[in-house]
Amino acid sequence: MARLPESFVYSANASRVVFGAGSVGRVGEEVDRLRLQRVLVLSTPQQEDFALTVASRLAAKSVGVFSGAAMHTPVNVTEQAMRDIQEKDVDGLVAIGGGSTTGLSKALALRTDLPQIAIPTTYAGSEMTPILGETANGQKKTITSPKVLPEVVIYDVDLTLSLPVALSGTSGINAIAHAVEALYAQDRNPIIDLMAGEAICALAKALPTIKLDQENREARSLALYGAWLAGTCLGAVGMSLHHKLCHTLGGTFDLPHAETHTIMLPHALAYNAPAVPEAIGRLKRVLETDDPSLALYELAGQVGAVRALKDIGMPEEGLGQARALALSNPYWNPRQLDEDRIGRLLHRAYAGLPPLVE
Known part of the structure; x- marks a missing residue:
């Protein structure tokens, strides 16, 4: 319980x-x-x-x-x-x-x-x-x-039903990102925890099925239900590092929104994992895995999503600027923001490497 x-x-x-x-x-x-x-x-x-x-x-x-x-x-x-x-x-x-x-x-x-x-x-x-x-x-x-x-x-x-398979996957993982960060939000609460867990479960089950059968109505309905719950979470509590990084990368380098969220989510979760054991415990149960950040990285692979920033237009020379912007305008995050760790996170995301909990 x-x-x-x-x-x-x-x-x-x-x-x-x-x-x-x-x-x-x-x-x-x-x-x-x-x-x-x-x-x-x-x-x-x-x-x-x-x-x-x-x-x-x-x-x-x-x-x-x-x-x-x-x-x-x-x-x-x-x-x-x-x-x-x-x-x-x-x-x-x-x-x-x-x-x-x-x-x-x-x-x-x-x-x-x-x-x-x-x-x-x-x-x-x-x-x-x-x-x-x-x-x-x-x-x-x-x-x-x-x-x-x-x-x-x-x-x-x-x-x-006609939403392209590729966009279905990245849009769905974008929604999962809202629910994941809600689990360790500063103002989280039991209602949002329930909604977030249900949203992640629904989307993680639906998206691989949609990849195999684009017009599967049951999977499409489940994904839309999960997206509604995830959006409700996003609207009810504050977000942290993941959303800050995605806004920085999207707004400054004009990267596609859903694809950026899909790439960054496993890395941002891995960064915060040591500071949010209760959220990690819930994610382990919902995703049926011992490593939630790696499971989300693998989910992106299952739905055929790009997993490297370099493949969606991010210039390597912009990584330093992205790190600086991510550290500017202080915002709440469950783990202290460390310049070197965020730099390593961005380099792994740029290269498309699996997330690393450190």
Whole structure:
């Protein structure tokens, strides 16, 4: 039986979740429930066709589609979308896609306080959080505000069946990262521990099956369920070294978000492992392994993910800058940040070597 903390605080974020196959068909109901009349649908260029389909379903209550969402939420893209909002007198947002589209919607909500309906098509999880990461001048900064939490999230497994196998794997491990860091968060609590363990278990079981059978509905539903739980964890407690490293690498070197999380997670967990024995114990049980950081490294291999920063565009000469940025702007971490150890961690991640607990 898990040890109950002597005291804890649990704050639940207020959002409505609609989960189930075909639930995207209820977007009109949710627009009506929020009493919206002039909705702007958001997407990336790759998902513009589906965004247009959703906009057509909303008929007169849609003012059109903005399909310029981009990775790491660049401020200049947000400014472009703001012009659409002002010109079209928008009173609500529907965001369709992964973290890029959700991030744009949140950035717009921060500036306008417009209500949001998020329809995730990946396992990113950011739709369940009051957290926004924006990039300007090569720096990614994080903002936490209740204004950016979507009012409604629609999870429809049908929208994930066509998610490419490679992205399914990295997006799913990105979600696992939220749950892993929640297990040793400074403000962790028993409810989040339960959600995190369940999320990791669900995703670790589902992702290898999806690799073998992309349209396996049971595995896709399990992965989406795990992603919802992991996103809830991310929104409820603070993160530490892993997320700091990924924000640094993604924002500064424009590395792909999910792939960066997939590569860095085993190494960040190995770094913190000596300081978080209770979290490691839970991970051993959930992952059925004696070495959780190595198990996550091997899971990345199972789903066919790239495991080296050098293979996703990280310049070797940038490792020193990444280390310096990771040590700047002090933040909480369960283990003291050591410049040499973080340097070794980054070099192992760069080369694609297995994680090392030291």
